[in-house]
Structure formats: C-alpha cells, structure tokens
Amino acid sequence: MKTLVTKRLILRDLRYSDVEDFYNYAKKPNIGPSAGWKPHQSIDESMKIIRMMISENEVWAITLKEVDQVIGTIGLHVRNFDNAISNQKEIGYVLDDTHWGKGLMVEAVEAVLRYAFIDLELDKVLCGHSIHNIQSKRVVEKSNFIYTHNEFRDHFDGTQIEIMMYELTKDNYLGGKHDKSKTEIRL
Numbered sequence: 001m002k003t004l005v006t007k008r009l010i011l012r013d014l015r016y017s018d019v020e021d022f023y024n025y026a027k028k029p030n031i032g033p034s035a036g037w038k039p040h041q042s043i044d045e046s047m048k049i050i051r052m053m054i055s056e057n058e059v060w061a062i063t064l065k066e067v068d069q070v071i072g073t074i075g076l077h078v079r080n081f082d083n084a085i086s087n088q089k090e091i092g093y094v095l096d097d098t099h100w101g102k103g104l105m106v107e108a109v110e111a112v113l114r115y116a117f118i119d120l121e122l123d124k125v126l127c128g129h130s131i132h133n134i135q136s137k138r139v140v141e142k143s144n145f146i147y148t149h150n151e152f153r154d155h156f157d158g159t160q161i162e163i164m165m166y167e168l169t170k171d172n173y174l175g176g177k178h179d180k181s182k183t184e185i186r187l
Contacts, residue, residue, distance in 0.1 A: 001057060002119065004111040009104060011060035011074060011111055018061055019047045021070035025096035034133045035094045038156040062095065062108050071096045074108050076116055076125070088124035088167075089116065093139070100135055109143045117170045124170065128153075128163040140166050144176050 004011040014022075023046035025031055032039045040046045053059040059075035072095035079090045091112060095105050116122045127145050129136035145166035155161040 001060060002115065004060065004115055005065075006107045006111050008065055009108055009111070010063045010065055010068075011108060012063065014050055014054050014059060014061045014070075014073070016047070016050060016054070018070045019043060019050055022046050022050060022073075025071070025094075025098075028097060030097060031094060033156070034130060034136070035092070036130070036153065036155055036161060060112070062093075062104070071099050072105070072108070074105075074112055076112060076120075083126070086124065087122055088126060089120075089122055090126040090128070091116075092127075093136075103142075105135075105139045106142045109139060113143065113168065113173060117173045122170065125168050125173075126165065127168070128165045131162045131164055137164070144168060144172070146172070 001013055003013075020043065023040055023043045026040040026046055026049070029039050040049070053073070053075070058077050059073050061070045062072040062074055063070055072093065074091065074093040076089040076091055078084050083089060091109065093105055093108065095108075113125060116125050125145075127140050127143075128151075129140060131150070145168045148165050148167050151163050151165055152160040153163050
C-alpha cells in the first residue's frame with residue numbers, strides 16, 4: 001500500500017510493532033462498539049487483529065506527522081462479491097477518542113478517497129455507520145458522501161445493528177468540493 005501524507009497525518013502500512021498503540025485505543029469501551037467490534041481484551045487479541053489486517057493489505061495505520069504513534073486505522077475493503085465486480089470498495093475507519101473533534105478523520109478520509117479514485121480508479125466508494133455513531137456521521141457528511149439506504153449487519157454481540165449507508169462516485173468526487181491538492185502519495 002502506498003503511504004499517504006496529509007497536512008497533519010501520515011497513513012502508512014501497519015506494523016507488528018504498532019500493537020501497543022493499537023491496543024491502547026482498541027480496548028476502550030467507546031471505540032470498538034461504535035464500529036461494530038468488541039473492545040479488545042488483551043494485547044494478544046490486538047496482535048491477532050493486526051496480523052489479519054497486515055495479511056489482507058487493506059488497512060493503513062493513521063499517525064500524526066510529529067509522532068509515529070498509531071492513533072487509528074482506515075481501510076478500503078471489498079467486503080462482498082457485488083463490490084468486487086462493480087469496481088467499488090467500502091471505506092472503514094476508527095480513531096482514538098483523544099483525537100475526536102479535530103478534523104483528523106476527515107483529513108484521512110480525503111487522502112484515501114483521492115487514492116481510491118485517482119490511483120485505484122475505483123468507480124465508487126461506499127461508507128456506512130451505525131445510526132447511533134454521530135462522530136462517523138459527521139465525517140461522512142463532511143466528506144460529501146450521499147446517503148443511499150439503511151441496512152442491518154451483524155454486531156459483535158450477536159445482535160443486528162442498523163447501518164446508514166452512503167456512496168461517493170468517481171464523477172461526484174472529481175466534480176465536487178474535494179481539495180485534491182492536500183494529499184501527497186508516496187511509495
């Protein structure tokens with residue numbers, strides 16, 4: 001995966017050495033459940049998740065430019081057969097709550113959208129959030145996604161959770177309000 005650089009962030013490959021930073025926010029009770037997964041119970045559990053994400057090669061570590069410390073992750077996922085044949089992926093993200101409300105995730109999403117539409121030449125990027133996840137809803141709205149429908153997905157606790165789904169097409173992105181000059185992509 002390419003490294004993506006924004007004004008304040010570096011989005012880079014995950015490393016096994018990131019496990020402690022990852023665990024420090026993934027164990028918080030307000031982080032995982034809003035993204036559909038249970039809080040991590042141990043650093044070993046976090047290492048298993050990092051191994052999986054590294055092998056799938058769909059997820060970037062989000063770090064601040066000043067400090068190479070993981071404060072979140074963001075990924076582009078195929079998720080299902082329809083996405084694979086339709087040249088579209090779904091963006092997913094999580095950020096440590098100590099960094100909420102600073103516009104960092106909007107900045108990270110913009111970098112990934114640029115990569116998705118310019119480098120990968122995707123036709124569409126999807127995004128979803130729990131109907132109760134107000135922070136993600138704000139990111140989606142600020143990133144100019146268009147609401148399409150609600151759907152239900154499996155939640156970590158065995159229940160179904162209602163997800164608001166959105167999309168952004170390549171045409172809307174290229175003709176929209178996105179500032180494509182703010183992201184530098186490095187190999």
